[in-house]
Every structure is written in C-alpha cells, then in structure tokens.
Amino acid sequence: MSSQAAGNQTPDATEDYSYGSWYIDEPQGGMEPKPEGTVILCQASVSPNLFHACLASLSVLVLLLLALLVRRRQLWPHCGYSRPGLPSPVDFLAEDEPRMVPAAVFMVLFSSLCLLLPDEDSLPFLTLIWTPFQGTSAAERGLWKMLALLYYPLLYYPLAACATTRHRAASLLGSMLSWVHFGVQVWQKVECPQAPKIYKFYSLLASLPLFLGLGFLSIWYPVQLVRSFSRRSGADSQGLQGSLAEEYLKDLLRRKKLESSSHTSKRNFLSRAWICFKHHIYIPQQGFRLPLKLVISATLSGTAIYQVALLLVVSVVPTMQTVRSGITTDVSYLLAGFGIVLSDDKQEVVELVKYHLWALEVCYISALVLSCSLTFFVQIHSLVRHRANLRALYRGAALDLDTRPQSSHASREVIFCWMSFSAYQTAFTCLGLLIQQIIFFLGTTALTFLVFIPVLHGRNLLLLRALAYSWPFWLILVIAVTLQNMAAHWAFLDTHHGRPELTNRRALYAVTFLLFQINTLVGILVASCRVLLSALHNAIHLCQMDLSLLPPRVATFDPGYHIYRNFLKIEVSQSHPAVTAFCTLLLREQRPQLRPPVLRPEDEEEGVQLLQTKEPTAKGAGPRASHSRARWGLAYTLLHNPALQAFRKPALPGASGNWVNGAQA
Incomplete structure (x- = not known):
C-alpha cells in the first residue's frame, strides 16, 4: 500500500508536510500579525x-x-x-x-x-x-x-x-x-x-x-x-524689597477694628460658611508674601499630583478597557474551572463579566479623583498654616512642641533641611497620593462588590448573609454599649450643689465586673477602627509637612516635621521683614537718593500715627510721646527677632561679663 501510494505520486507534485501549512488562518510570507494598539517606534527627521x-x-x-x-x-x-x-x-x-x-x-x-x-x-x-x-x-x-x-x-x-x-x-x-x-x-x-x-x-x-x-x-x-x-x-x-517689608509692618501696626457682637449675630448662613471657608483656603493678605521656597513647593506639589495621577490612569485604565473589550464566551469555561457558575447562558456570563470589570474601572477612577482632590485641598490648607506659623515666628513665638530648648540660630542640620525642603515636599506628595489611591481603591471596591451591586441585583449577598448569621453577636454588643451609656447618665451620675458626682457605686462596680468580657469584644472592634482611622489620617496628611504624624511628645522624631521646623528657622532668621524694613530705613537716611520717588515726607510719620492708642488731645499724646512709642515699638520688635540674637553683645566673641539686653545683671 505504501509503495502504491508512493507510485501514484509524481515527482513534480510532492506534498508539503511542514507544520506551517497546517493552519490556513496564519498570514503568508512570514508576516506575523501585530497586536492591536501596538505603537511603532517613530523615526524623527532629526535625532x-x-x-x-x-x-x-x-x-x-x-x-x-x-x-x-x-x-x-x-x-x-x-x-x-x-x-x-x-x-x-x-x-x-x-x-x-x-x-x-x-x-x-x-x-x-x-x-x-x-x-x-x-x-x-x-x-x-x-x-x-x-x-x-x-x-x-x-x-x-x-x-x-x-x-x-x-x-x-x-x-x-x-x-x-x-x-x-x-x-x-x-x-x-x-x-x-x-x-x-x-x-x-x-x-x-x-x-x-x-x-x-x-x-x-x-x-x-x-x-x-x-x-x-x-x-x-x-x-x-x-x-x-x-x-x-x-x-x-x-x-x-x-527699594522693592524694602517696600514689601514696610507693607508688612504697616499692616501689622495698623489698628484692628473690632466688630461688634450685634453685627456678628446678624450674619446669615452664607457669610458664616464663607468665613469658615476662608480659614481653610489660602487667600492672599495685604502686606504678606509667602517665601519663594514655599511658592516653589506649592508649584511642584501641583505638578506632582498631575504627573502621578496621569501615570496611575494610563498604566491601568487602558489595560482594563482592552481586557473588557476582549471578553468572549470562553470566560465561562475559565470561571467553571474555579467552581464559579454565573449563569447557564454563555452570553449572559460575558455581559456579567464585562459589567463587573466596568464597575472595577469606575471604582479605580473614583478613588483616583478622591485622592487627587484630598491631596490638593490639603496642600492649599498647608499654605494657611505656613502663613500662620511664619507670622507667629516673626513675632518671636515658639513653634516647637516639645519642652527641650531649641536654638533659633543656623547650623549644618538646619541648612541641610532648608536645602532639601522643596524636594522632600514633592516626594511626600507623590508617595501620599499613591498610598491614598491604594486605600481608597480597596475601600470603594469592597463597598461596590459587597454592598452596592448585591443589593442592586439581589444576588450574591455574602456580606448581608454573614451579618444575618451573626446578628446575636452584634445585638449584644449594641445593647451593652447602649445600656452602659444610659446607666452612666441616669444611674451612676448625680448632681449636688451644681457639681456632678458618682452615685450607686455598688451597682457601678457590679456592672463593670459583669460586662468585662463583652467590653473586651467591643474593645477589639474599637482597636480595629483606631488602626483604620490612624492609617487613613496619616495617608491623607502624609504630604503635609507642617503637621506631625506623631503625638506631640515625639513630634520631633517625625522627619518631615523636623525638616519643616528647621526650614522655618532659616526663613525667619535670614529674611525677617522687620529687619529688612529697619535696614532699608537706615540706608534711606544715609543715602537719600535711594528713597523711592513715591515716598512723601508725611509718610514717615505713618508708623507713629498707627501706634497712637489715644486721642491726640489726651495727656501724653504729643509729638515726643508719639516718637517714643514708635521707637519703643520698633525696639520691642527687633528685640524678639531671631536674626539679631546672634549679634547681641553676649553672643559676640570676646564679650565679657553677664549682660542682659545691654544692661549688666
């Protein structure tokens, strides 16, 4: 048979038994199909x-x-x-x-x-x-x-x-x-x-x-x-730098008008909401400018939010859309291999899988929008805290939260922290946005697939069934917590002579002993909530360097807050507006040609007029008293300047004796 078959074949009509001719769907000529969406490397005219x-x-x-x-x-x-x-x-x-x-x-x-x-x-x-x-x-x-x-x-x-x-x-x-x-x-x-x-x-x-x-x-x-x-x-x-400092001092020394309580009580809801909104959103104030480093940090934070959000979108969303568009009926066999049978109809299985992938994509985008919004508003609120901290340090207040004495002079560590502040702020923003995206995506996905979709379609109510099976446990916990709060308010607390005091102590001790084990279970739930809330709070405020993520006693061990404090030391000691204005006035007296043309002679007495607290006709309100008050105010301002502490007599090398503000103690 084999010889006969071989004899029936002519030498010119030999059959090709190669594997390449077995599949007629493959392209001929050795051309391989390119995946959909593949981008060919562009060849520019100039390299x-x-x-x-x-x-x-x-x-x-x-x-x-x-x-x-x-x-x-x-x-x-x-x-x-x-x-x-x-x-x-x-x-x-x-x-x-x-x-x-x-x-x-x-x-x-x-x-x-x-x-x-x-x-x-x-x-x-x-x-x-x-x-x-x-x-x-x-x-x-x-x-x-x-x-x-x-x-x-x-x-x-x-x-x-x-x-x-x-x-x-x-x-x-x-x-x-x-x-x-x-x-x-x-x-x-x-x-x-x-x-x-x-x-x-x-x-x-x-x-x-x-x-x-x-x-x-x-x-x-x-x-x-x-x-x-x-x-x-x-x-x-x-004179521009001096004019900015002078504007700050004029605004600082200007008499503040106290609003009456009747005017405050007449405010409507919108005005109160606007006042609350202004306390959390940075609005420029006359006479104050943020340091250049903070402006650069805010710009870099906005750029970092955009770049990280773009990277998170383009690396996940197109892939999910491609997977969703490529779902076929074969997915029913894949799910059956894992013991998951969504429906007997294969086309219905395809629609269900596409719907769940679409829901997952919505959860991802919603988490990204929420993360970007929170990070942006936290950065805007940080500018308000920066301004408050700088104005406090300009007045001579202390920013440190610990009881250890901190020096306000520059050092190697302080200079290093000042140099790296903007870069660290950008890195914290990128990492904080990434961590928020992960947390919010997991949370929205759990809520969507365990609560919203099962309730909407009435199937796969796994979470609700688990809660239904364990309802005695939750009921006992709720009743125990409610009874303890009611007993603490009505049975174990009494008011005598206007002061609250403990009463029914025997019943208090008995209830405390009997509910010990139930309170232990409640404590486990409270501890879990504490962990989740702490993680969520730290993830949201990770990009906020002016806020320590550690308790006040150990706030200095937070590296971000430590860098921020040292950054403020350099900014206050090297660019204090009071020192700048004082030096500008000295140079203006020595070199009158540096005086700006818009300055009038009567403007020099504006600071004196702003310091007047009584009527001009009152006793002691003459020109000499006004000059004295103005000089005293300037001396007091300069006395609390960290920039001048290093140049006082006790701080100078070779100074002998114990001197306090120029007077021997």
Missing part, C-alpha cells in the same frame, strides 16, 4: 541625540556668557575679587525676585524627571560621542540614569540664571535659550506624538507641564527685554 548635544552646548555657552556679566566677590584676601563668577540660578531668600520664573523652571525640571524614568536613553547625546554606550547592560544603564539626574539641572541652569543676572544681555540670552528649548520640545512632539512606553500618548500628556513652563519663559524673557529699553536701568530695582 534626539543631536538635539540634546546642541542644547547642552548652547547651555554651556550661555552660562559662560552669564559668568562674564557677573562679578564674584573676594574669595580670600587679594584673590578672585571682581573676576567672572558663577551666576546664581535662584535667589531663594530674596523678597524682590520674580516668583513665576523659578516656579516655571522647577516645573520643567520635575517634568523632565518624570519623562526620564520610563526612558531607556537617559543621556541621549552619549551615543554620538561614545559608541559602546548603545550596548550597555541594564545595570550600566541604571548608573547612567542616575547621572542624568545631574545632567538635566545643569541643562536648565542657565535658563534660570538669566533672570537673576539683571542685565539686558541676560534677558536677550534668556529669550533665545527659552525659544530654543520650547521649539525643540514642540518639534519633537509634533513629529512623534506617540511613544511605545507605558501608553502611546503618555509622553505627550506628561510633557504638558513642561510646555507650560517653557512657554511662560519664552514670553516672560522678551517682555523683560522690552521693558529694559522702555525704562531707566535700575530705576525700580532698589
């Missing part, structure tokens, strides 16, 4: 490596030109005086610096960090100058990615330094550099809007804060360049 090489070279050139415009101070005697120096990127402790430029630069820097994490080519320009970089291993790429954390701050260093140089040429360089950065980013995203990493549009969406920051800088620098031609050089660069 990103060349872009980064040009940008790095341009940044170095701009930095060298800025160094020629900045003259450094004397490093040591007879060396380095009036030589070209490194320009400062941001004057963090200056009150007269523009706030939006540093905030925009830090927004761009943090957005670059978020785009760097999923990218494999952390230093793209290295492939142009070093060919072996393309074949590095994963460990070596991780090392280069850590080095890239220093590359991007150096890349954007000149972009921030152009604003602090205060020169017309610096504005021109800043305009050119910001236009180049913004144009390169727009060019890259227009040519290649999709990327294969995480999600096809993740790179484009994550670049929106970067576009916003670079777009603002590309407009701000040309505006400053035009203004420099339309005004005299340095006409308003002096």
